[in-house]
Amino acid sequence: MSRLVVDSLSIDYDGRRAVCDVSFSLEKGEFLAVVGENGSGKSTLIKGIIGVLPPSAGTVSLSCDGRPGIGYLPQQTKLQRDFPASVREVVLSGSVASSGFAPFYSAEDKRRAARYMDELAITGLAGRSYRELSGGEQQRALLARAFCAARDLLVLDEPTAGLDPLISAEFYELVARFNSETGITTVMVTHDVAAAVHCADKILHMGSAALFFGGCGAYTETELGKNFTGCRHD
Amino acid sequence: MISLLFELFSYQFVVRAVLVGALVSLCAALLGVSLVLKRYSMIGDGLAHVAFGALSVALATGFAPLVFSVPVVVLAAFGLLRISENSKIKGDAAIAVISSAALAIGVIAASLKKGLNVDVYNYMFGSILAMSRGDVYLSVSLSCVVLLFFLFFYNKIFAVTFDEDFAFAAGVNARGYNALIALLTAVTIVVGMRIMGTLLISSLIVFPALTAMRICKSFRSVVICAATVSLVCFFSGILASFAFEIPTGASVVVANIIAFLSFSLLARVPR
Numbered sequence: 115m116s117r118l119v120v121d122s123l124s125i126d127y128d129g130r131r132a133v134c135d136v137s138f139s140l141e142k143g144e145f146l147a148v149v150g151e152n153g154s155g156k157s158t159l160i161k162g163i164i165g166v167l168p169p170s171a172g173t174v175s176l177s178c179d180g181r182p183g184i185g186y187l188p189q190q191t192k193l194q195r196d197f198p199a200s201v202r203e204v205v206l207s208g209s210v211a212s213s214g215f216a217p218f219y220s221a222e223d224k225r226r227a228a229r230y231m232d233e234l235a236i237t238g239l240a241g242r243s244y245r246e247l248s249g250g251e252q253q254r255a256l257l258a259r260a261f262c263a264a265r266d267l268l269v270l271d272e273p274t275a276g277l278d279p280l281i282s283a284e285f286y287e288l289v290a291r292f293n294s295e296t297g298i299t300t301v302m303v304t305h306d307v308a309a310a311v312h313c314a315d316k317i318l319h320m321g322s323a324a325l326f327f328g329g330c331g332a333y334t335e336t337e338l339g340k341n342f343t344g345c346r347h348d
Numbered sequence: 349m350i351s352l353l354f355e356l357f358s359y360q361f362v363v364r365a366v367l368v369g370a371l372v373s374l375c376a377a378l379l380g381v382s383l384v385l386k387r388y389s390m391i392g393d394g395l396a397h398v399a400f401g402a403l404s405v406a407l408a409t410g411f412a413p414l415v416f417s418v419p420v421v422v423l424a425a426f427g428l429l430r431i432s433e434n435s436k437i438k439g440d441a442a443i444a445v446i447s448s449a450a451l452a453i454g455v456i457a458a459s460l461k462k463g464l465n466v467d468v469y470n471y472m473f474g475s476i477l478a479m480s481r482g483d484v485y486l487s488v489s490l491s492c493v494v495l496l497f498f499l500f501f502y503n504k505i506f507a508v509t510f511d512e513d514f515a516f517a518a519g520v521n522a523r524g525y526n527a528l529i530a531l532l533t534a535v536t537i538v539v540g541m542r543i544m545g546t547l548l549i550s551s552l553i554v555f556p557a558l559t560a561m562r563i564c565k566s567f568r569s570v571v572i573c574a575a576t577v578s579l580v581c582f583f584s585g586i587l588a589s590f591a592f593e594i595p596t597g598a599s600v601v602v603a604n605i606i607a608f609l610s611f612s613l614l615a616r617v618p619r
Contacts, residue, residue, distance in 0.1 A: 164517040186517035197385060197510055200566035210507040211519030217500045243565035263518040 116177070117142045117299045118163070118267060123172035125155075125162045132158040134322045135172070143297040145290065147310030149342065150320035156303045157189065159320060160271050163301065178266040183211060185264025185298075187256050189271050195245060201255045202240040205231055208262025223262075230258040234288065250281045257285070261292060268292070270302040282306065286313050307342040356590050364484045365543060365596075369582055371491035372540035373600075376549075377556035377578035378498045379533050381571050382509045384557040391428050391530075392550040394443040395537045398424040400546035401450030401457070402538075403471050408457040414486050418538050424450075425530035474545030474597035487539045494532045505529065506567050544597040552578065555604035562611040577607050 116139040125133040132155040140146055148156050161167040163174055164184050176182045185208065208230075209223035219227075231237045234254045239247065244255060253273065260268060270289065274282035286306075290313040293300045304310050310317060310330075317333040319326040319342070326338055333339040356362050383389055402417035424446065431442045458468040469475075479487075498505065507515040508525045516522040533553070541549045560573035585600030592599075 161513070164513070166513050166516055181519045183519050184517040186514050188511065188513055194511065198561050198565055198567060198570045199506070199510060200568075203506065203567050204510065207503070207507040207510060207515075208518065210503055210515060213503070217502065219503065241566075246565070259514070263514070269517065 116140060117144075118301070119173075119175045119177075120163065121173045121175075123159070123162055123174060124170045125158050125167055126170045127155075127158045127167065131170070132322065133162060133320075136318075136320070136324045137172075138316075138318055138324065138327045140299050140301070140316070142299055143293070144316060145293045145300045145314045146302070146316045146318055147314035148301065148303045148318045148320060149305070149307050149310050150325070154320040155322050156320050157271055160269055160301070160303055163267075164269055176267060181211070182267065183263060183265030185260035185262070185268045187253075187260040187270040187273050189275060190252065190256070195252070197244055199244045200240065201231070201236060201242055201244060201247070202227070204244055204255050205236075205240075205258045205262060208259035211263065212265075226262050227258070230261045233261075234258045249276050250278075253277060253285070257288065264296075264298050266298070268298050268300040270300070272303050272305065274304065274306065283309070289313070307339075311339075352587070352591060356587070361479065364479055364481075366583075366586060368479060368484055368487045368491070368539070369543045369586065369596075369600075370579060371488060371495070372536060372543065373552060373556075373578040373582040374575055375491050375494040375498070375532070375536040376540060376552040377574040378495070378571060379529065379536060380553035380555075380557040381560070381567075381574050382505055382529055383533065384554055384561075385509050388429075388432065389550070389554050390440065390443050391425070391432065392533060392537060392553040394428055394447045395421055395425055395534055396541060396546045396549045397447040397454075398450040399538045399541050399549075400471055401452075401454035403541075404454035404457040404468060407468075408461045414483060414538060418490075418535060421534040421538050422531055425534040426527060429526060429530045470545075471541065472546050473595055474541065474543050474548060479542060483542065487542070490535050490539050494536055497528065497532055501525065501528065502571075510567075544600065548597040548601050551601045551604060555601070555608055556581070559604070559608045559611045562608070562615040577604075577611075581607050 119139040121137050123133060123136045124131060136159060148159065150156050158167060162169055164186050205227045206219055206223065209219055209226060212223060213220060231240060234257060236251065236254050236258060239251060244252060247255065257273065260270065273289065274285050277285065286309045289300065289302060311334060314330060316328060317326065317330055318324055319338055326333055326336055383392060399417055399421045402420040403413050406413045406416035428443060428446065504520055504525050507520060508522050512522045537549055540552060544552055556574040556578035559577050560570045564570040564573045581603035582600055585603040586596060588594065588603065589596040589599040
């Protein structure tokens with residue numbers, strides 16, 4: 115059974131149809147990269163998948179037990195950049211839904227937070243204030259938080275925006291490893307088509323509508339794929 | 349100093365006012381951290397004006413002031429939150445419109461009933477003498493409810509304040525917690541304006557959070573520091589108000605300004 119099914123989804127945003135009749139489905143453990151030009155509805159699609167924006171038509175369904183636990187890495191807002199919170203607080207808040215109505219985090223929540231801080235090499239920053247970190251460190255903290263929250267699905271919206279190429283490559287590596295180790299279905303928006311083809315199983319190319327959906331191999335053979343990966347041989 | 353304290357607490361009404369005031373300062377400071385960080389500071393101000401309008405109407409029509417105005421302000425809080433969620437700029441204008449509309453209605457309601465001017469003045473600038481025994485019981489229980497809710501849902505409130513979309517995706521009812529914050533804010537404002545006054549209550553919400561954020565680096569330390577600063581400023585304000593015979597609400601605000609300035613200076617000291 116498919117884990118995530120998006121069926122003829124359309125979403126209106128700011129008075130225009132940003133996502134138009136998009137359909138695709140992902141199996142458990144698949145890694146989808148969403149690519150496309152600026153303003154092609156990538157982020158709107160993501161917000162539709164996590165349920166923040168309601169669909170104007172069509173449906174999004176995620177098969178899971180109970181309320182879905184989606185680990186979401188949003189594009190950073192200005193408001194967050196100067197938020198007084200320690201890295202530990204930010205990462206722990208990834209487990210906010212797992213405790214139900216209990217007022218405190220469980221020992222398991224704390225262990226999970228510690229494990230991902232360790233994996234992302236930010237354990238040393240745990241006591242530091244989020245607003246004092248560099249862009250890359252902030253992004254790692256948010257990624258660790260998303261890992262903690264991802265019980266059924268991991269959704270990343272341009273995780274490497276504003277990061278230098280070296281850190282970006284490392285980031286894609288971390289996400290791909292998380293995906294293969296945990297088998298959690300992953301959806302990632304990125305501008306970096308080369309990296310997308312390298313680490314994802316499937317590609318969705320957006321231009322309001324879905325211009326392409328399928329495997330990476332097939333994508334690089336299409337005109338669209340050739341144009342975007344810069345591998346045109348003619 | 350000691351004799352002043354003894355003199356102060358020998359009056360029953362002072363003890364009541366200090367008890368309610370301390371609880372309200374605590375509630376306002378805790379909620380204020382979330383409101384300031386979410387850029388909702390102006391909602392506190394707008395709600396205070398709505399509370400003034402509601403209290404004036406209650407006085408003019410003979411309803412019990414707190415019983416009438418708490419639901420009105422709660423409704424206004426939900427309305428303002430809904431508007432702010434939809435669009436930032438419109439939310440700004442909506443608060444300005446609702447503030448002045450409520451103020452106008454309140455002033456007219458007050459003028460329709462003769463002899464009400466003293467009460468209206470009390471609501472505008474606050475008066476410790478205005479607290480009746482019933483008011484005190486209701487205020488204390490409402491404040492305790494606000495405090496318990498805040499402590500119980502602390503982790504959720506942090507998650508929703510830091511990143512609403514993330515909290516929603518992770519499976520938290522983000523809209524519900526937003527509504528809870530609005531509800532608690534509305535209750536705090538109605539209860540607090542008897543002491544602080546309409547025009548000054550929002551400073552109780554905004555100042556301690558801003559002061560704490562000058563030097564504190566984690567959310568928890570900001571919350572604890574804001575609560576402490578708020579309590580200290582409230583007591584210093586009350587003392588100053590008796591010692592120099594100046595209005596209580598204004599003295600508390602000035603104490604908060606002094607705290608804010610000192611923390612700002614402290615933050616500039618190189619370490």
